[in-house]
Amino acid sequence: MVSVGLIIRKEIIYGAHITALIGPSFLISICILKNLNISIPAILTAYLIPVIVYTFNYQSELDNDIITDPDKVEYLTRKKKIFSIIIFIYFTLLILSLGILDNIRIIFFILIILAGGILYTIIFKVLTKNIPGFKSIFASLLWTYFGTFFAIFLYSLSIDLLIVLFGIFMFLKLFANAIFFDIKDINADNRRNLKTIPIIFGKSNTLKIINVVNILSLIILIIGIL
Numbered sequence: 736m737v738s739v740g741l742i743i744r745k746e747i748i749y750g751a752h753i754t755a756l757i758g759p760s761f762l763i764s765i766c767i768l769k770n771l772n773i774s775i776p777a778i779l780t781a782y783l784i785p786v787i788v789y790t791f792n793y794q795s796e797l798d799n800d801i802i803t804d805p806d807k808v809e810y811l812t813r814k815k816k817i818f819s820i821i822i823f824i825y826f827t828l829l830i831l832s833l834g835i836l837d838n839i840r841i842i843f844f845i846l847i848i849l850a851g852g853i854l855y856t857i858i859f860k861v862l863t864k865n866i867p868g869f870k871s872i873f874a875s876l877l878w879t880y881f882g883t884f885f886a887i888f889l890y891s892l893s894i895d896l897l898i899v900l901f902g903i904f905m906f907l908k909l910f911a912n913a914i915f916f917d918i919k920d921i922n923a924d925n926r927r928n929l930k931t932i933p934i935i936f937g938k939s940n941t942l943k944i945i946n947v948v949n950i951l952s953l954i955i956l957i958i959g960i961l
């Protein structure tokens with residue numbers, strides 16, 4: 736019999752919850768930098784957007800992940816029967832949180848992000864067959880856009896040097912992470928003829944590229960602090 740603790744651990748790891756923390760993390764970071772009040776509905780909204788996108792992505796990619804992460808596929812396959820219920824709960828919570836925020840710009844913004852995230856799985860990822868590295872670049876740009884402009888629209892902020900530097904820093908860190916995870920998916924991406932950076936340059940050179948990107952992000956961070 737599977738223990739409750741093991742189920743919770745697998746849900747946290749494979750249910751996109753850790754990945755979804757990217758939203759609240761960026762929002763809280765900007766709020767701290769700008770000395771803004773942080774609201775629970777805003778944090779919930781920032782969490783629900785990536786968790787919806789990645790929950791959809793994980794369920795759609797089961798056939799491709801069977802080679803690289805069979806434990807994840809096994810867990811999500813068992814969960815597939817309640818997938819529609821889970822998505823319904825997420826969207827219900829999202830509607831409630833958006834209703835509390837009562838910001839029409841945020842609603843349109845969220846629709847754009849959700850559309851971009853879902854289309855990434857359905858359409859945009861496949862474009863990597865023709866555009867080298869497109870998968871990593873698009874995902875990094877999408878969440879950078881979400882992380883910066885969600886706070887801008889929510890708090891009616893102006894785009895100043897701090898926001899620009901923060902956005903560049905976020906993109907570089909996300910890009911480095913995306914490339915790193917593409918290393919894990921080399922075999923699956925190769926079978927789909929995707930031209931990811933690790934497939935083009937090889938593992939060793941890809942690690943060097945990641946190091947360069949991380950150094951650039953450190954430089955941006957230092958400039959921002961100064």
